[in-house]
Amino acid sequence: MSVPDHPETASGTEESGRKIPPASLARLPIYLRALNAMLADSVERVSSEELAEAAGVKSAMLRKDLSYLGSFGTRGVGYDVQFVSQKISALLGLSQEWRVAIVGAGNLGRALARYSGFASRGFEVVAVFDADERIVGTRIGWLTVSNADNLEFELERTQTNMAVLAVPAAVAQQLCDRLVAAGVTSILSFAPVVLQVPPHVQVRKVDMGTELQILAYHAQRAQETESGSRARSAQ
């Protein structure tokens, strides 16, 4: 918490203007987590080798990733944990609170609404919607489930700027369209469908079904090669 502004600027290394390659961007949250864990352990300095190890990547890759956000780090020594953490936080836009609406209060939606990991990382759940009248009005923690009919009104009222879609596939596109029309430009979707959105809207997808199927592919191949003797490797 606290999220102070970076004190010393004009160090010659304000590289914020550059655009980060997507693959690199996707790893920054991982680095950030590792750095924050180190901070919690009062670790002050870290080498690219150590941090890369913690993040499960090669050290050269870590260094290249960090180099996109500027060149801090001291040759012969390593990186200042707190400083790099702040740099990444700032770059990701975590210095501001993001106001998240969860659309769909079924099993998954309710679980997400209660998930404490949101708040702790600068994402506040400010609204939960559902279309089922048996669910509308029920409480989830300190939130009350709103009627999806009032989606536009409530998004405006709560100043939502990010949405999580946790609705059945059949209605996902339609609700996505309403979110977009209401001005939401960042959507995290759990619905197993390909959403069509205009180019200025960012959609990220989380899909358990897809992930399990990918696992199944590898598992099947493993079976085939070592066929017969199932793993039973319990020492």
Added chain:
Amino acid sequence: MSVPDHPETASGTEESGRKIPPASLARLPIYLRALNAMLADSVERVSSEELAEAAGVKSAMLRKDLSYLGSFGTRGVGYDVQFVSQKISALLGLSQEWRVAIVGAGNLGRALARYSGFASRGFEVVAVFDADERIVGTRIGWLTVSNADNLEFELERTQTNMAVLAVPAAVAQQLCDRLVAAGVTSILSFAPVVLQVPPHVQVRKVDMGTELQILAYHAQRAQETESGSRARSAQ
């Protein structure tokens, strides 16, 4: 156990020996979903253009992806929906039932255990574990939450061959290690940590926190450019 063999083979194009590029593999489940949706609508043939559109990719890419699993498809005509669907299913190993254990019966674990999308795609949830004695013994649908102490025994008894980790970050690695020691080689993790596993174990990660942070980055950039006038683009 059952594990049926895939019935029709020897169609001349048994390319199953090739190994599919990871990026391509990750898209096959998307294609499969689109194809199955078409099947449900009694669509019999589809062109690469149409299927690519439905999957949100370029048609050339779709054709290249499909070419890795062999060369079905009729020039001048397109692909047979059912045939391609079956080919992808077989390749992904969906002709066998996968027996999934969910480790962690907190909000997320319970939501996943109840998620019907599992069963409908060939993944059967056969066990749910938790360490909290207030949760152990409670029922989720037709399953009873098992004590995590009995993890190894229950995995063996239920013939589990895939696990979903839905536990707090602090205990994820430790439970992962136990899963691996018990012979589980496919793990889908929702825990926000980098898991260390031996090379023969496949881990896929789903991480809302990371996804939201990536969205925040883009949202922040959008704000900066069109600064001042917030989106208020409501129709």
Added chain:
DNA sequence: CATTGTGAATGGGTTCACAGCG
């Protein structure tokens, strides 16, 4: 003759290896 399947071209991402520097 519309559409697939695929070489060739292009573009990113990752790794290597070392120059640069505290």
Added chain:
DNA sequence: CGCTGTGAACCCATTCACAATG
């Protein structure tokens, strides 16, 4: 001297464009 920062090499993924073909 050790570790960062980075050009160059390598490798994989995507796109292009067209020859092959039912």
